[in-house]
Amino acid sequence: MTTQGQVSTRQPRVVLEGYSYLECPRWHDGRLWLSDFYTNQVVATDGRGGSEVVAEVPGQPSGLGFLPDGRALIVSMRDHRVLVRDGSGRLEEHADLSGAVAGVLNDMLVDDRGRAYVGNFGFDLMGGAPLRYTTLTRVDLDGTVTTVAEDLGFPNGMVILPGRVLVVAETFAGRLTAFDIGDDGELSGRRVWAQFGETPQTEDVGEAVAQLEVAPDGICADTEGSIWVADALHNRVLRVREGGEIQEEIPAGTGVFACMLGGDDGRTLYLCAAPSFPEHERRPVREAQLLAVDVDVPHAGLP
Structure with a gap:
């Protein structure tokens, strides 16, 4: 279980605004890449206000990552595909997960060998379906698709810590779950890395939302082995130690759905922010922002 940390006086600042719903931030080669769900665009920014559309994904972009040769992988949410973007910006199918x-x-993490771990919603969240647990899928470099974990409560953000430990945010289970990654990419040694209150025992999404003390969404790691967690329900980002101790809480004043350490020294914590997450509220407006706040401990691990 968690213990509560100190509420920070750090003040996030606005880097970009006027987007629909930003997610899956990745710092790569001096820029932050982001998916904007409802404009179907992947955007890259220098973090100082400049931005560029680097991909158009009609199937709605989500998880991002990079292969060892530098090409980008992009999740295309609605047609169950992972796309690969070459140096010229052309998109091709890397893998089809529909089977x-x-x-x-949903979100995706690409490891140092080019293997992609991809989560999925597991049920029609935006359509009001009952909550269902689901799987985590691995896509190998050759496009082979394998189910590597089951019974996950909305697998969302992921990090790989030193020692080849994969940590998955289970949003509707209110926890971070760890696995050991084998040389073949298989996952073993499943364990709870941090538990935030009791896991809701209900199929009703509204009831689950009301019970969750923390709804872990996007995550990233630092050099002290702590994980920054975007709490999708409580307008904040949390720095968490293994075992569940909350070391720091940064209020954002708005919803926060993903975070990533980046910047030249790895100490800029970027926050994907919006007033709420339901699609019918986000799609017609452009209220999403990219925020940034300076922190003390730099980025580590993947992504």
Whole structure:
């Protein structure tokens, strides 16, 4: 279980605004890449106000990552595909997950060998369906698709810590779950890395939302082995130690759905922010922002 940390006086600042719903931030080669769900765009920014559209994904972009050769992988949520972007910006299919995954695809982590771990919703969240647990899928470098974990409560953000430990945010289970990654990419040694209150025991999404003390969404790691967690329900980002101790809480004044350490020294914590997450509220407006706040401990691990 968690213990509560100090509420920070750090003040996030606005870097970009006027987007629909930003997610899956990744710092790569001096820029932050982001997916904007409802404009179907992947955007890259220098973090100082400049931005560029680097991909158009009609199937709605989500998880981002990079292969060892530098090419980008992009989740196309609604048609269950992972796309690869070459140096010229052209998109091609890298893998089709439709035979393994029924739900809308979600976040993704690409490891140092080019293997992609992809989550999915598991149920029609935006359509009001009952809550269902789901799977985590691995896509190998050759596009082979394999189910590597089951019974996950909305697998969302992921990090790889030193020692090849994969940590997955289970949003509707209110926890971070760890696995050991084998040389073949298989996952073993499943364990709770941090538990935030009691896991809701209900199929009703509204009831689950009301019970969650923390709804872990996007995550990233630092050099002290702590994980920054975007709490999708409580307008904040939390720095968490293994075992559940909350070391720091940064209020954002708005919803925060993903975070990533980046910047030249790895100490800029970027926050994907919006007033709420339901699609019918986000799609017609452009209220999403990219925020940034300076922190003390730099980025580590993947992504």
